[in-house]
Amino acid sequence: MRARILDSQSYAWLVVLLLWLVCLINYADRQAIFSVFSLLKTDLGLSDVQLGVLGSCFMWVYALSGPVAGWVTDRISRTGVIIGALSFWSLMTGATMWVHSYGTLLALRGLAGLGEAFYFPAAMSLIASFHGTKTRSRAMSLHQSSVYAGTIAGGSVAAHLAQRSGWRMSFGIFGAAGLALALVLLFLLRDPEMPMVTEERIMEQERSDGGLWDGVMTLARNREVLVSVGVFMGANFVAVVFLAWSPTFLQRKFAMPLGMAAFNGTAYLQTASVVGVIAGGFLADGFRRRWERGRQFVQVLGLMGGVGFLFLTGVSSSVRIVLASMAGFGFFKGLYDANIWASLYDFVKLERRGLATGLMNSLGWLGGGFAPIVVAALAARYSLGTSISLTSIVYGVLGVAMWAMFRRQPQGAAKTDGQRDTALI
Numbered sequence: 001m002r003a004r005i006l007d008s009q010s011y012a013w014l015v016v017l018l019l020w021l022v023c024l025i026n027y028a029d030r031q032a033i034f035s036v037f038s039l040l041k042t043d044l045g046l047s048d049v050q051l052g053v054l055g056s057c058f059m060w061v062y063a064l065s066g067p068v069a070g071w072v073t074d075r076i077s078r079t080g081v082i083i084g085a086l087s088f089w090s091l092m093t094g095a096t097m098w099v100h101s102y103g104t105l106l107a108l109r110g111l112a113g114l115g116e117a118f119y120f121p122a123a124m125s126l127i128a129s130f131h132g133t134k135t136r137s138r139a140m141s142l143h144q145s146s147v148y149a150g151t152i153a154g155g156s157v158a159a160h161l162a163q164r165s166g167w168r169m170s171f172g173i174f175g176a177a178g179l180a181l182a183l184v185l186l187f188l189l190r191d192p193e194m195p196m197v198t199e200e201r202i203m204e205q206e207r208s209d210g211g212l213w214d215g216v217m218t219l220a221r222n223r224e225v226l227v228s229v230g231v232f233m234g235a236n237f238v239a240v241v242f243l244a245w246s247p248t249f250l251q252r253k254f255a256m257p258l259g260m261a262a263f264n265g266t267a268y269l270q271t272a273s274v275v276g277v278i279a280g281g282f283l284a285d286g287f288r289r290r291w292e293r294g295r296q297f298v299q300v301l302g303l304m305g306g307v308g309f310l311f312l313t314g315v316s317s318s319v320r321i322v323l324a325s326m327a328g329f330g331f332f333k334g335l336y337d338a339n340i341w342a343s344l345y346d347f348v349k350l351e352r353r354g355l356a357t358g359l360m361n362s363l364g365w366l367g368g369g370f371a372p373i374v375v376a377a378l379a380a381r382y383s384l385g386t387s388i389s390l391t392s393i394v395y396g397v398l399g400v401a402m403w404a405m406f407r408r409q410p411q412g413a414a415k416t417d418g419q420r421d422t423a424l425i
Contacts, residue, residue, distance in 0.1 A: 012130035016139050018189055019123045020146040022086055025178045026116055027150030029093045030058065032158035032174060033109065034244050035262040036167035038251070043167070044102050048376045055244045055372035057106050062113035063366035070121035070358020071212045074351065078129075079189045081122040087182045089115030094175020097168035121358040124341045128353055129192045133288060136345070137295060141281025141338035148270035148277070148334075152263075155247065159262030215355045224347040227405045229360045233367035234398045235303070235336060238310070238391045240368035241375050242269060246326070249384045254319050268323045269330035276302070276334020284339045295339040295346060296402060302335030303399035307392045314389030 033040075037051050046054070073081050092112040099105045124140065131139040158170035219225050246265035250256050256264065280298050287294025309328035316322050341357060348356040378387040 012135075013139070015130050015189070016127060016143055018185060019082070019127065020143055021181055022082065022119065022185070023123070023143060023146040024150040024153065025086070025090070025174065025181060026119055027147050028154030028157070029089065029112060029171075029174050029178070030116070031151045031154030031243060031266065032093075032170050033058075035155045035159040035247055035258075036162045036170075037248055038258060039162055039167040040105075044105070046102060048380070049373065050102065052244075052372035052376040054102075054106060054109060055240075056370065058109045058113040059240070059365045059368055060113070061110040062117045063362045063364075065114050065117035066121070066358040066360075066362025066365070067212065067216060067355065068358070069118040070355040070361075071215065073118070073121040073125055073354030073358065077191055078122040078126045078354075079185070079191050081118050082126070082189065083182050083185050085115050085118035085122070086178055086185070089119075090175045090178025090182065092175075093171050093178065096171040096175075099168075117358070117361070120361050121354045124357045125353045126191070128341075128345055128350075135285065137284035137288065137339055137342045138281040140340075140342045141277045141284075144277045144281075144334075144337050144340075145274045147337070148273040148330075151243065152266045152270045155266035156259070156263045159247070159259045163257075163259050212355070215352055216359060219348070219352065219356055219359060222347055224405060225344070225356065225360075227401060228344050228347070229363050231299075231303070231398045231402050232340060232360055232364040234394050235333075236364040236368035237371045238394055239333065240371035241388060241391055242326075244372040245375050245379075245384060245388070249388065250322075253322075253385060264323060265326075269326040269333075272327040272330030273334040273337065276331035277338040278334075280335040280338025283335075284342065292346075295343040296405065299336045299339050299343060300399055300403045302332045302337070303395055303402060305332035305335065307396045307399070310392035310395055311389050314385040314387070314391075 034055060040046055040054070041048075041051060069081075089112045092108050092115060096105065096108050096112075099108060123143070127139050127143060128136060154170075154174070157173075158167070161167075161170045161173070242265075246269070247258075247262045248265075250265050251258065251261035254261075280302065284295040284298045287297055306329045309325045309332065312325035313322055313329060316325060340360075344356055344360060345353060375384070375387045378390070
């Protein structure tokens, strides 16, 4: 009975739904801290730079843990990794409501980053095991939409609860929700049954099953992987600027109340990103059926399309134009985000997907981890709006880099999974 369920297409989409909920909790926990920056500053007597460090410490631990998390994911049960990680970071999030010192708050945020580092390598590898090249972009783009839903939920719920009951309450609620979801996953989430193992498959697994360093070096020799990782680092830097500072930017520039600034700073951008990420998934699966680099082409469209909107967000003096620009950037960001992992898997074999995801996620968030501090330093000298507008240069450079990689690749007809495996690392 279980085998029939696990092999069914309906269960493959149920996996996406279950992981969508996990990812929503994941990003709600991350975003909640940014929405209460102003209250933390008053309650704990923090400076803007200390707030920036608070936002970055999560990302630094998250980034440094990524390669190990990916390597572990390739070797043990992915569902076990997901449930264990969800339980651990939810405990750390819940414990935040009892914090009374800056040092303890930093420690708990770092530990939450450690737990969350194990989620994406396991989740992306699990989705890819249930969805082949025909549905992979759609499955991963639908999962990616939870990133934006979680960001909106974390930002708006934390801010509104903070106005009513103080900044601590949201962390207790999100922590409890994560632990409850972990119990549900114990009963519903399963790894797929392994395909028939042939002698050739065993030999291939043995050749690729080296240590962590060997796997990293193998990935580092692939130009497409290097470009994908580099672009992701830059795109994540820009994304973190908005995650960390958009509510504060709107609050300072337009004197919005905390709750309104938190909602407007996330809802317009993230809702548009949901539309963009779903559109990007369908577009990419359609293009991918026609030529090999269809997914990368959609990512180029997303990067280049976002440049103008990024610039307008920081320089405009009109609330309506700023919010519209944030929405425009969010849509094109979604086009890029829809294919981050599906595009990477076009260049990586099954046996290294966990490590590749962990490594890329690690370096991406390591680059993004400096964004809150860089923007805080620039804002002290110029303004927060100018700092945000400068991110348009980053997006333009990334678009050109990915376009160059796209143009250098053969644009032949797409191959099946079996045909592709012989050429992947």
